[in-house]
Amino acid sequence: MTGFRPTIDDVARAAGVSRAAASRVVNNAPGASELTRARVRAVVAELGYQPNESARALASGRRRAVDVIAVTSGNRTGRLGTHPYFSRVLAGMMPVLESADAQLRLHAVGREAAADAVEEIAADATLGMVLADATPAVAARLYRRCRRVVSMVPTAASVPGMEADNTGGAHAAVAELHRLGRRRIAAIHGPADNPCAIDRRLGYRRAVEELGLTAVGADGDFHREGGYAAALLLLEQEPAIDAMFVxxxxxxxxxxxxxxxxxxRVPEDVSVIxxxxxxxxxxANPPLTTMRLPVEEMAAAATRLLLEGNPGPGHRQRFPVELVTRQSTQN
Amino acid sequence: MTGFRPTIDDVARAAGVSRAAASRVVNNAPGASELTRARVRAVVAELGYQPNESARALASGRRRAVDVIAVTSGNRTGRLGTHPYFSRVLAGMMPVLESADAQLRLHAVGREAAADAVEEIAADATLGMVLADATPAVAARLYRRCRRVVSMVPTAASVPGMEADNTGGAHAAVAELHRLGRRRIAAIHGPADNPCAIDRRLGYRRAVEELGLTAVGADGDFHREGGYAAALLLLEQEPAIDAMFVxxxxxxxxxxxxxxxxxxRVPEDVSVIxxxxxxxxxxANPPLTTMRLPVEEMAAAATRLLLEGNPGPGHRQRFPVELVTRQSTQN
DNA sequence: CATAGGCCCGAGAGCGCTCTCACGCAAAGC
DNA sequence: GCTTTGCGTGAGAGCGCTCTCGGGCCTATG
Known part of the structure; x- marks a missing residue:
């Protein structure tokens, strides 16, 4: 507690201008002469002035912050604590927020009450929210009420979103496995109601069809446990499997x-991607060949979009999904 | 944009009481009769009133939020995006924040400018900050300036903190390896300047000494790459190693x-913990036997501490570090 | 019956900022 | 010469809330 914290009035007084003028230069708003700008900036630097965010938010009706919404299912924090995805989203957002000096607020909302909960959050009028993993229904409803939303996962066409080529990625994975000589390529899919999982499933199906292979798959939960169980099941059903797309x-x-x-052995007997x-x-051991989802880049882009202003309805930004080769596939 | 959002004045008017009275019941402050409470609460429910956090923060000088500080080193987001630790901290905090309806703000601050950056954050007067990985020096300096800080990692004695038994955990790990018949137990340590790593290193040294074994170790970076490199080095130097404490x-x-x-083979030839x-x-494959650091619990406790008020200087809460047996050690 | 002491209550003064609006002053147009 | 345009400016009205403070009532006490 260093004690005194200068207000904009202090700055204005010291610079010999009105509060309004000081506010204009602090906010880089038009309507201030160069002279005024220089004077105010000098005082700001000298006094170490820092605007009070609360006052600013109250007066302007908008808070310089971006909300991140993680939907929690069942247990209170859902996948937040265990799935690497969320930290990647946060890590991607952080630098762009920093340089725009906006803040990041994290919210975990229950699956059932998601829409209502998020509406409460929206009432706070931040720069917008990044939906890390909302279902299309929730995302759409939310967007209708309060613009300023961008989804990180596939949604209804109207909702602004970052769109990774999940389908193409899955397709490419299967193609790669085929290229390596694998012919009995099983799949471990994600939850049937997960938008990303749906697209990846589609990509797998298409590739298998095109290549004249037979589809065989099991459903997982996007967690290690589910993958383990599904693989065991698959291997029992079809012992001759020589590759898995997960x-x-x-x-x-x-x-x-x-x-x-x-x-x-992986990858000798079974290649895994x-x-x-x-x-x-x-x-993993061996380290996994995998399809890279550029989560950080997507999150950064989503944040930039929000920072720039209202994303137009149906705004889409596309991201490639690329093969990263490691040891779980044989070359 | 549903449009209208009721203010506390609306509530007060509808309930036929003064704004002050309404405020008192909304904040569960003393000085309101049961009758008033009932009336106001009814109106709040009916109108769906939700206090404006900005106004509240401005008027009271304190924001119902807790800051989480992650120190970023070098690359802009440091370990935030890649290390599971941070999501666990967040996941631990989320539920307790939710039920106290406070918010979580995440900050990534550069290592060099950490103290200054954090002071700026502190100027915002939230309920406090959780230092996820600050160095003792930064933590101490910070605590001196603005109380309301709690560290998740070992710090100077004055700074309130959550204290896991890192030393004991490391000791127990080595003891377990010894119990399993291993006698050439090497260590892969964390960064030499990391407080947790220092304690774990100490635990290893002591255990090795007590058991009459010889210490052999290499330094890592708390990342997979460093672990890989260190293990390779160790194995080359001392091919007869039969266990590793990492x-x-x-x-x-x-x-x-x-x-x-x-x-x-792990664990047949080399046990890893x-x-x-x-x-x-x-x-990992095989899944790792490991010493469980109760990060979520620690984060939750840290949050509660902050919510309750100013943590006293030197406040400490101790957490055990327990063995979790999986397949990377032979039984 | 008078006084003291609780307990509720409402008026009102901010908190630090943004933003509208009207005004002054210069340059430009008639 | 006078009106128009325009920019830079400052006064001042809030934004929605908290919190202090004085006052009214109602009960306990002398």
Missing amino acids: ACDLMAAGAVQAVTATGR GFDDSIAAVC | ACDLMAAGAVQAVTATGR GFDDSIAAVC
Whole structure:
């Protein structure tokens, strides 16, 4: 508590201008002469003035902050604590927020009450919110009420969003496996109601069809446990499987464990290809070949969009999903 | 934009009381009769009143929010995006914040300018800040200026903090390895200037000494890469190593990969025991036996402390570090 | 019956800022 | 010469809330 904190009035007084003038230069608003700007800026530097965000937010009706919404399902924090995805979103947003000096508020909202909860958040009038993993329904409803929303996952066409080529990525993964000579390519999919998982599933189906292979898959939960269980199931059903496309690295790490546990080798007997390129890919043993989802870049772009102003309805920004080769596929 | 948002004046008017009275019941402050409380509460429910946080913060000089500080080193987001630790901190805080309806603001501050940056943050007068990974020096300096700080990592005695038994955990890990019959127990340590790493290193040294073994160790960076490299180095220097104590799961995952890469088996030839019990432990193959650091619990407790008011100087809360057995150690 | 002491209550003064608005003054147009 | 345009400016009215303070009532006490 250094004690005194200068207000804009102090600045104005010291600079010999009105409060309004000082406010204009502090906010880089038009309507201030160069002379005034210089004077005020000097005083700001000297006094170490820092605007009070609360007052600013109250007066302007808008807070220089961006909300991140993580939907929690069941247990109170959902995947927030365990899934690498969220930290990547945060890490991607942080630098752009920093340089715009805006703040980041994190919210975990329950799945059922998501829309209502988020509306409460919206009432606070920040620069907008990044929906890390909202369902299309929630995202759409939310966007209708309060513009200033951008989704990180596939949504209704109207909602501004960052769009990764999930389908193409899955397709490319299967193609890569095929290129490596694999012909019995099974899939471990994500939750049936997860938009990303749906697209990846589609990509797998298409690729398998095009290549004249037969589709065989099991559903997972986007977690290691689910991947492990699904792989075990698959291996039992179809012992001749020689490759697996897994819709998320966490599950893929589990799948690799399962393959190993049945006495098979990765990648010699079974090649495994993951999705995301998260920390899990690199921790798995052997490290996973995977389809890189550029989460950080997407999050940064989403944040920039919000910072710039109201994203237009249907705004879309597309991101490629690229193959990262490591040891879980044989070359 | 549903349009109208009721203010406390609307509530007061509708309830037939003064604004002050309404404020008192909304804030559960003393000095309001049961009758008034009932009336106001009814109106609040009916109108769906929600206090404007900015106005509240401006008027009271305190914002219902808790800051989380992650120190970024070098690259702009430091370990935020890649290390499971941070999401665990956030996940631990979220529920307690939610139920106290306070908000969570995340800040990534550069290592060099950490203290200054954080002071700016402190100027905003929130309920306090949780230092996820500040160095003792920064933490101490910060605490001196603005109370309302709690550290998640070991610090100077004055700074309120959550204290996990890092030393004991490391000691227990080595003891476990010894119990399993291992006698050439190497260590992969964390960064030499990291408080947690220092304690874990100490625990290892003591245990090795007590057990009459010889200490052999290499330094890592708390990341997978460092763990991999260190393990390789160790294995080359001392090929007869039969166990490794690794100061963090991420590094341990790398170590397991390295052990495997040299043609050795985990746990048959080399047992590996990690630290943290993070997602990395479970993604490694084989899954890691590890010392569980109760990060979520610690973060929750830190948050509660801040919510309750000024933590006294030197406030300490101790947490055990417990063995979690998985497959990377032989039983 | 008078006084003291609680307990509720409402008026009102800010908190630090933004933003509208009207005004002064210069240059430009008739 | 006088009106128009325009820019730079400052006064002042809030934004929605908290919190102090004095006052009214109602009960306990002497």
